[in-house]
Amino acid sequence: MESTIRIKRALYILPALIFIILIFLIPLVYTVSMSFLRWNLLRPDLGIRFIGVSNERLFTDEFTLYTVGRTFYFVIGAVVVELLAGLCIALALNTEFKGWKVVQSILLIPFMIAPVVVGFVWRFILNNDYGPIIHFIKQIGLDGLVSQPLLSNPNAVIPVLIMADAWEFIPFVTLVLLAGLKSLPYEPYEAAYVDGATANQRFFYITLPLLRPSVLVAVVIRTLTSLRVFDIVFIMTGGGPGTSSETLAFYGYRMAFQSYNIGFSSTINMLTFGIAIVFTLIYMKIIGGGKNYE
């Protein structure tokens, strides 16, 4: 009897679990094993050869380290910008001024837009000849800033990508923080009011500390999702100029689908995966901690 119940219960979860494990683990094992191979589709003469962890020397390769650094430059820049802007907007929306719901809906729109389209939109408005933004910058006399097209300026290209990413994801951070703000308890504010705390004190000593869990959730999720940034890079810069906007995901893609170096690409992707695992574990810890309050 007991065992029939267990089998019946397993039937609910097994299909999904088998699907995920099959589709997740097989490619994962495939990737790990390919990272031990020398396998270049353009050099069939060399064949597929087991070379142990030789590919892993890529981890200390200067180019890889630069790419990791650049990826974190992008991730940290994007997360900081999105967090600050998202916090300001969430606080403003939380005052529930007249019409705030309509404003919230409008501000959400970029988040629903396919990243490819976001890339196209920004590439268009930043176009040096036909883009309205560049024209505006020239009009207000900041010609020097855009003497070189922004997307072909190695120093400007990552900040521009951060801007496009922020356009799409500030709404997400805003939503998470707004949900956090709305669930804050009322009592500490009453106590602070009785004690005569100023608005600034209330914000820094009550709101911010209480909002910490929401901030952490937003930061970790955005870190994980911006770590994989590919679409906007692909469509806006193609990793260029040169390789100055190449992120880890783009590097892995280029290795596989432009250089056809399966072994190298798999190794880079393992590195990306490792970084993602670390942040997923952190995330599990955060939401696991959150569960205790329920």
Place this chain on the structure above:
Amino acid sequence: MNRKSPITKIIVFVVITLALLWTLIPLAWIVLSSFKYEADQFSIPPVWFPDKLTLENYATFFGNSEFVSSLLNSFITTFFSTVIALGLGIPAAYALARFDWKHANTIAFVILLARMTPPIVMVLPFFMIARYLNISNTYIPIVIALSFFSVPFAVWMMRGFFEEIPRSIEEAAMIDGCTRFQSLRRIILPLVLPGVSATSILCALIAWNEFLFALVLTGQNTRTLPVLVNMFVSERNIEWGVMSAAAIITVIPMVIFGLLVQNNLVKGLTMGSSK
């Protein structure tokens, strides 16, 4: 905090105005461009509001069989991956929310990890396997890949909705002689229907907007809209007007559906961390 100082009001006004400008300027530019004649696209300095507007760009989009078929492909792949996600995800979410599993945390971690894994890690093996199985030119690889993203998502999101329903409701139904499956189907599912619709819309959003997998796994006959948008943008002479129309067509369905479920967005996107 009912009484707001004038300073607060001014700050709120400034923040909201800036946020609206920041959001709307790029959108407005694309929307207006999609209605401009070709000559107006290339005017220097750029014109926001040309004298005449046209539907020419949309006509070009719908007159091009390649465009229309990629629109259809987007619908097909999104539909099937969402159905798979719900079909597999709802029972699993129910099981995780209701039964006490010894390894529930491990299962939850695997599912979360699957969701958090950077797509680039999966795309090369997917490509190689699809090529090996000789199914590269069918919908199968892309639909499976899209489901791979949305199944974990559906599990986590639906789990939250199931947990909100008190156990006593189905216990009562089971005392009255329903089996567990009957009580799930007849009593619990109708109660979580809003959750199901929000989940399916967000699954559809994920599938519709996915680019990397679509780029690698679709061929000439299975190409989806994001891939098409990319193809035309990478060309040297971009037809800005037609591309703007294509962008609007890509965006409209998801913006409408997404705004319908905005209240459930947070729950879904933070994988159940906020209530």
